[in-house]
Amino acid sequence: MxxxxxxxxxxxxxxxxxxxxxxxxxxxxxxxxxxxxxxxxPPSYLEQLFAKLRRGHLVESVRGAQGGYVLARPAGExxxxxxxxxxxxxxxxxxCQAGTGCRxxxxxxxxxxxxxxxxxxxxxxxxxxxxxxxxxxxxxxxQENFLDS
Amino acid sequence: MxxxxxxxxxxxxxxxxxxxxxxxxxxxxxxxxxxxxxxxxPPSYLEQLFAKLRRGHLVESVRGAQGGYVLARPAGExxxxxxxxxxxxxxxxxxCQAGTGCRxxxxxxxxxxxxxxxxxxxxxxxxxxxxxxxxxxxxxxxQENFLDS
DNA sequence: TGTCATCTCACATATTTTGTCGGCTTTATC
DNA sequence: GATAAAGCCGACAAAATATGTGAGATGACA
Numbered sequence: 001m002x003x004x005x006x007x008x009x010x011x012x013x014x015x016x017x018x019x020x021x022x023x024x025x026x027x028x029x030x031x032x033x034x035x036x037x038x039x040x041x042p043p044s045y046l047e048q049l050f051a052k053l054r055r056g057h058l059v060e061s062v063r064g065a066q067g068g069y070v071l072a073r074p075a076g077e078x079x080x081x082x083x084x085x086x087x088x089x090x091x092x093x094x095x096c097q098a099g100t101g102c103r104x105x106x107x108x109x110x111x112x113x114x115x116x117x118x119x120x121x122x123x124x125x126x127x128x129x130x131x132x133x134x135x136x137x138x139x140x141x142x143q144e145n146f147l148d149s
Numbered sequence: 150m151x152x153x154x155x156x157x158x159x160x161x162x163x164x165x166x167x168x169x170x171x172x173x174x175x176x177x178x179x180x181x182x183x184x185x186x187x188x189x190x191p192p193s194y195l196e197q198l199f200a201k202l203r204r205g206h207l208v209e210s211v212r213g214a215q216g217g218y219v220l221a222r223p224a225g226e227x228x229x230x231x232x233x234x235x236x237x238x239x240x241x242x243x244x245c246q247a248g249t250g251c252r253x254x255x256x257x258x259x260x261x262x263x264x265x266x267x268x269x270x271x272x273x274x275x276x277x278x279x280x281x282x283x284x285x286x287x288x289x290x291x292q293e294n295f296l297d298s
Numbered sequence: 299t300g301t302c303a304t305c306t307c308a309c310a311t312a313t314t315t316t317g318t319c320g321g322c323t324t325t326a327t328c
Numbered sequence: 329g330a331t332a333a334a335g336c337c338g339a340c341a342a343a344a345t346a347t348g349t350g351a352g353a354t355g356a357c358a
Binding site: 299300301302303304305306307308309310311312313314315316317318319320321322323324325326327328 | 329330331332333334335336337338339340341342343344345346347348349350351352353354355356357358
């Protein structure tokens with residue numbers, strides 16, 4: 001059970017975008033190239049990813065020279081869950097939760113477990129916004145109070 | 150983010166084993182073939198899976214005719230988390246949580262999110278045992294009070 | 299001795315993920 | 329206008345992983 005690179009990249013990229021689009025004066029578009037360099041993500045891969053984000057209305061593009069991408073809405077209103085939906089990351093433990101087959105909820109021994117897990121994960125994803133994530137990027141606080149696990 | 154078939158099969162298989170090993174008198178070994186048939190899992194695939202479970206000391210094998218597998222410990226003492234560890238299912242959202250690379254915990258914008266998610270999931274996995282899961286198999290209650298999602 | 303069943307290990311297949319490339323369109327700036 | 333910066337698009341390539349199969353060997357019971 002691991003998240004795909006698309007989601008991991010996408011979330012880091014959006015957080016980076018959020019942290020840099022207003023760093024100058026007003027909202028200035030940020031290029032894929034810059035994000036790719038800072039976040040060490042293959043540029044051509046990241047480009048595809050932003051195409052998805054645009055089609056999902058999470059970002060808006062500014063074409064032409066000095067163009068780039070801008071968040072379509074305030075970072076505080078975009079949840080991580082929404083990003084994952086747009087990027088096509090399934091949050092599914094059992095087959096019942098992915099679309100694929102298995103409607104056998106009444107007999108399946110593991111059905112309730114998968115439901116509990118998904119519920120718990122969804123709750124976190126729905127209540128965390130890009131702003132929450134980006135804070136760390138903006139201030140680069142270099143705190144040391146992390147759990148090591 | 151989805152669980153592998155190994156884990157989904159494995160959990161169903163163990164639950165089935167748990168429900169059937171004492172159905173007769175005392176602990177009677179259950180064959181891979183029987184479990185495969187009941188759970189609709191490819192037998193040869195399931196066999197490999199039980200090899201892992203045996204090497205992980207979750208089940209014990211009884212070779213020869215009338216042989217099969219038996220749980221190595223009471224079902225109430227085997228957690229789902231343990232089963233997943235033995236089956237090699239990684240519970241990792243970010244790279245930091247899988248072993249692979251990225252020790253960049255201080256700067257990574259998503260680090261804390263991944264930690265919260267894993268913590269929440271682990272709590273459920275560690276506190277759910279095979280017995281909890283198998284109950285449903287044993288009684289086949291056919292309740293209708295499920296959440297549809 | 300024959301049959302049932304586990305054990306082992308190599309191979310086969312399929313799917314998904316991850317990443318690349320080339321050429322096109324749009325637009326700011328010189 | 330010309331140029332260069334940037335997004336846009338679609339097809340393809342490579343790699344990794346997941347999933348499944350098969351043949352034989354070993355061991356135990358009847």
